[in-house]
Amino acid sequence: MKKILFVIFLVFSKLVFAQDSAQLKSQVRHTIDEIRDFVAIPNDAMEHADINRNLTWLTKKFNDRGFNSSVLPTSGESLFFAAMPMEDSKPTVLFYMHFDGQAVDPSKWAQENPYEVVLKSPEGDGWKNHSFEDLNDDIDYNWRLFGRSTSDDKGPIVMFLNAIDLLKKNGKPLPFNIKVILDSEEEKSSEPLPQAVKEYRDLLQANFLVITDGPIHPSEKPTVTYGCRGITTLSLTTYGPIKPQHSGHYGNYAPNPGFQLAQVLATMKDSNGKVKIDGYYDGISLNEATMEILKSVPDDDSMINEKLAIKSPDQVGSFYQESLQYPSLNIRGLGSGWIGEKARTIVPESATAEIDIRLVPESDGNRLKNLVKKHIQKQGFYVLDKAPSKEERLAHDKIMTIKEGTVTNAFRTDLNNPYGGFLVNSLQNSFNEEVVQIRIMGGTVPIAPFINELKIPAFIVPVVNPDNNQHSPNENLKIAQIAYGIKAFYGILSSTLPN
Template sequence: MKKFFCLFVLFSFINSYSQDSIAVKSQVAKAIDELREFIAIPNDALNADDIDDNILWLKRKFGERGFNTAVLETENLPLFFAALPVEDSKPTMLIYMHFDGQAVDPSKWDQPNPYQTVLKAPEGDGFKTISFDELSDDINYDWRLFGRSTSDDKGPIVMFLNAIDLLKKEGAEIPFNIKVILDGEEEKSSKPLPKAVKQYRELLQADFLVIADGPAHPSENPTVIYGCRGITTLTLTTYGPIKPQHSGHYGNYAPNPGFQLARLLATMKDSEGRVTIPGYYDGISLDDSVSEVLKSVPDSDKAIAEKLQFKSAEKVGSFYQEALQYPSLNIRGLGSGWIGPKRRTIVPESATAELDLRLVPESDGNRLKQLVKDHITKQGYHILDHVPSKEERLSYDKIVTVEEGNVMDAFRTNLDNSYGIFISNTLKNTFGKDVVQIRITGGTVPIAPFINELKIPAFIVPMVNPDNNQHSPNENIKIGKLAYGIQALYAILSSEME
């Protein structure tokens, strides 16, 4: 009898899982159609008309699901806000996503139009294009949808909408008040966000924030990220002759700004990649409990090195996750004169380095920028905030123009936060896999204004495949990740907190 009972329970579970799978696949089919429709609306963050067109689509789609919607004006482009009717007895979940995308260069894509979604199947080391007519009831979850913002970040928006549909179909109760804020300028730093969050503070007030953006861990296990690094920038320009000069006539005589800049940059890091500027890493301490969490992430330093094709990593941390706990100083661009087919035998007139400084919660972006500037001064440079005049050029041997970027703060939520535990346990119970818990991720999402103003914890729940080519040509999303996102959001939105 006991054996029969066990078999009955197992059969019931398998049957239930099969029914859920059928329901999810049916919803995924609708999500694919909706995503194709959404992708067809260009969303270049630099084009205000694109953003307005996307907002019209969002108003219609969220309205069809019973959300109250509003367009929140800012000092630049508007935000989109949606909320289900609020009940005072429920905790409130605020969900952040963005609908703008990076610009596209169609000539770099393996399809005619990056805004017309293409279906592809794996073939060898690449993909082959197939007709959407080949989609059947038994959708192949290894197939992919290619198009700008399929993964970053229109895909997760469509996952959310279809999770809501599935909840309604199955009559599931949502034990939270749900508010959604969608950003139209995330890809160009969300500059209006801090003031906007302050202005709309009461409307946005919530108990916790969920960010549905970014790729899951390369293991593709369910992932929860508890923080992300911030960012600020510096542009450094050194100067030689007022105009490029013939290197035969003036080489060995006119100062070369490329060599000046190279020497200056070389003083900022040691041979193993550590910043040598005093105080740059101040305030950071990693105890045994933090190290244990960092080591629990299933990374392989060897695999990362093989994928990126370098022999030895820099030594800021002893392994990948540890390195992310420190602020970085990165040369993101470097230029002087001409290179390649256009190279010329000249002494250039200037040389420029574009730096980005990734921040952690212990580091203040303005303080780090000042440390870099103080270091430059100690190397004998006269710092300007403008192109030098003739008088300035003749007065100082070494001049550098420094242009500062805005600061976007880092954030990090404690791993023992009750809402984080709820999200992690929900994902583990839903998918039957250990959840990858990442203390802080290397990238930057403009979430600090919500945390600083609303005083709430925040969690990133990434939904898309790690090899999605975000920001690059041939951006894509695996159809299986559409299913994952719908299931993950369904579970989070419908589960009770213990």
């Protein structure tokens, strides 16, 4: 009898699994069409009309699912807000995503229009194009959607909406009040966001915040990240002759701004990549427990080196995760005169280095910028915040113009936070896999205003593939990750918080 019952249980389990799998694939197919529709609306945050068209699309799609939505004006582009009808007895989760995207250069893409999604399958070392009519009920999860913002960050928004659809189809009660805030300027630093969060504080109030942005861990395991680095920038310009001069006539006479800039940049780091500026790493200490957490992330540093084609990494940390716990100092762009086929035999009039500084919670962006400026002054430079006049050029041997960018702060939530534990358990139950828990990720999401103003913990639950080419040509979204994202949202929104 026990054997018969066990066989019946196995057959029933397989039927339920097959039904669930078919239902999920059907929802994935619908999600693909909705992603195509959404991506077709250009979303460059520099284009006001683009943002407005996206807001119209979002309003309709969220309202169709039973959300009450609002367009929230800011000092820049408007935010999008949506909420399910509220019940006082339920805890509230606030989701943050963004619908703007990086600008595109179509000439760099392997498709005519980056806003027209193209379906491709892997073939050898390249990709084979397919018609969307080739997508039948048996969807190949290894195929991908190529297009701007498929992964960063329109795809996750559509996955969220389709998870809501699936919850309703299955009659699943929602144990949470659900709020959603969608940023329209994330790709240009979200400058209006801090003031907007203050202004709309009561509307945004929640028990915890879930950010869905960026890729899952390269191991492709479910991932929860407890923080992200912040960012600020500096633009450094040195000066030579007031106009470019013939290098034969003035090459040993007119100071070369490229060499001046290279010399001062070389004083900022040692040969191991560590910043030498006094006080740059102050306040950061990693105890044994923290190091164990960092080492638990299943990274393979040799594979990272292989991917980057580097023999040895910088030694800011002894392994990849440790390196992310410190503020960085990065030359993101460097230029002087002309290069390549356009190179000219001249002494340039100026040289510029664009610097970005990734921040951790222990580091203050304005303080680090001031440390860099003081270091430059110690190298004998007269520092300005604008281009020098002729009189200033004649009065000082070494001049540098420094222009500062805004500061987006870092955040980090305690790894023992109970809401974090809830998210980890939900993902473990959904995927039957150990969840990768990351203390802080390398990239930046403008979340600090929510934490500072709302006083709530925040967590990043990424859903897209690690090799999605975000911000780059040929951005893509693996169809398997659409299924993953729907399942992740479904699991989180159908699970009850422990008492």
